[in-house]
Amino acid sequence: MGTQTRWLGARATAIRVGSDWNCYESTTTTRTRRSFSLCCRWSPLTTLASSMPYEKELAAAKKAATLAARLCQKVQKALLQSDVHSKSDKSPVTVADYGSQVLVSLILERELPSELFSLVAEEDSGDLRKESGQDTLKCITELVNNTLANEGSHSFSTLTTDDVLKAIDNGKSEGGPVGRHWVLDPIDGTKGFVRGDQYAIALALLHEGKVVLGVLACPNLPLATIGRNQQNSSSNEVGCVFFAKVGDGTYMQALDGSTQTRVNVSAVDNPEEASFFESYEAAHSSHDLSSTIAEKLGVKAPPVRIDSQAKYGALSRGDGAIYLRFPHKGYREKIWDHAAGCIVVSEAGGIVSDAAGNPLDFSKGKFLDVDTGIIVTNQNLMPSLLRAVKESLNEKASSL
Ligand SMILES: Nc1ncnc2c1ncn2[C@@H]1O[C@H](COP(=O)(O)O)[C@@H](O)[C@H]1OP(=O)(O)O
Numbered sequence: 001m002g003t004q005t006r007w008l009g010a011r012a013t014a015i016r017v018g019s020d021w022n023c024y025e026s027t028t029t030t031r032t033r034r035s036f037s038l039c040c041r042w043s044p045l046t047t048l049a050s051s052m053p054y055e056k057e058l059a060a061a062k063k064a065a066t067l068a069a070r071l072c073q074k075v076q077k078a079l080l081q082s083d084v085h086s087k088s089d090k091s092p093v094t095v096a097d098y099g100s101q102v103l104v105s106l107i108l109e110r111e112l113p114s115e116l117f118s119l120v121a122e123e124d125s126g127d128l129r130k131e132s133g134q135d136t137l138k139c140i141t142e143l144v145n146n147t148l149a150n151e152g153s154h155s156f157s158t159l160t161t162d163d164v165l166k167a168i169d170n171g172k173s174e175g176g177p178v179g180r181h182w183v184l185d186p187i188d189g190t191k192g193f194v195r196g197d198q199y200a201i202a203l204a205l206l207h208e209g210k211v212v213l214g215v216l217a218c219p220n221l222p223l224a225t226i227g228r229n230q231q232n233s234s235s236n237e238v239g240c241v242f243f244a245k246v247g248d249g250t251y252m253q254a255l256d257g258s259t260q261t262r263v264n265v266s267a268v269d270n271p272e273e274a275s276f277f278e279s280y281e282a283a284h285s286s287h288d289l290s291s292t293i294a295e296k297l298g299v300k301a302p303p304v305r306i307d308s309q310a311k312y313g314a315l316s317r318g319d320g321a322i323y324l325r326f327p328h329k330g331y332r333e334k335i336w337d338h339a340a341g342c343i344v345v346s347e348a349g350g351i352v353s354d355a356a357g358n359p360l361d362f363s364k365g366k367f368l369d370v371d372t373g374i375i376v377t378n379q380n381l382m383p384s385l386l387r388a389v390k391e392s393l394n395e396k397a398s399s400l
């Protein structure tokens with residue numbers, strides 16, 4: 001038997017010598033022999049891929065989030081072309097929300113058949129099972145079937161309304177510290193979606209309470225930098241997918257599938273050169289508090305306000321250096337609003353914490369135990385940001 005080579009993707013090559021397969025991990029400059037035990041005997045490529053932690057899960061998550069993004073794009077386009085009356089109507093966003101959840105649920109189940117499937121997702125089918133929800137249910141079913149047919153997922157036979165209800169109800173899991181749980185926000189940033197601005201499909205996997213992979217599909221986010229040097233950008237192209245798995249860095253590619261590039265958070269260490277992100281909606285995060293913190297820190301640039309976890313994506317590629325989120329009293333943060341964003345930023349070298357500097361704990365079910373706020377920045381700026389946050393919160397408390 002001679003020598004045979006198999007390309008296993010950007011990071012590895014398997015070379016067969018006689019009946020043995022050896023795996024070589026490649027970087028741009030070196031090629032180092034690794035003794036992966038699973039690769040040392042003949043094994044199909046799928047076996048090797050599945051031996052890499054969370055590789056097949058990441059591939060499935062990217063496929064699911066991308067397809068869901070296609071569905072959302074279609075609905076947003078129709079929504080923006082419609083008249084003023086239907087723009088204030090909530091039904092298009094409802095249809096897209098459910099449709100996105102159905103697609104993610106179906107794709108994950110189809111692509112990962114051997115897994116015990118647990119999904120913690122924002123929507124449930126209660127309203128669609130009522131008499132008043134029947135038209136919406138039919139509309140969702142048609143939209144999902146059209147999306148699957150148009151995007152080449154011919155392996156699905158035409159779905160019935162019952163299939164759609166079942167796929168939505170897959171998302172009823174409560175999460176928690178044991179086992180694996182997918183976490184989904186089918187449309188994060190519904191306000192931005194309706195306005196025609198930013199939104200994201202946010203999908204993450206928890207394993208024993210920790211986020212191990214995340215995908216953020218941001219259909220309206222420019223591929224070029226936002227927030228700084230915007231005027232120099234030569235490309236108007238929009239639609240990004242950010243993805244990360246634990247220990248493997250963060251990558252970005254175009255929604256339509258360009259080559260992936262590794263991304264890193266900004267390395268800025270002078271707050272005067274930093275810019276910061278916050279919610280577009282003042283109802284979601286206190287703009288006053290952010291502005292006090294930014295001023296104390298010495299940030300000169302005005303805030304960059306965008307909706308959804310697109311902020312985490314933009315931050316992961318260094319568009320800005322800080323993200324401040326201070327919801328109003330009584331609001332409880334959900335895990336699906338931060339899980340994907342958190343790993344996308346942390347694998348890009350950033351830090352995501354609560355206002356006191358503690359890491360976010362995704363192991364406690366649907367909610368995060370955060371009562372003051374969430375702050376995100378790079379390692380250089382975090383110590384001074386924490387000081388500025390502490391001082392600002394103390395001042396706010398003593399002024400009450
Ligand atoms: N009152 C609120 N305070 C804080 N966040 C909220 C509030 N209402 C909804 N959200 C959620 O905040 C996230 C978007 O925040 P922002 O875009 O401001 O960063 C979304 O997950 C949004 O939910 P949803 O996903 O249903 O749109």
Ligand SMILES: [Mg+2]
Pocket residue numbers: 185187188189336337
């Ligand atoms: Mg959300």
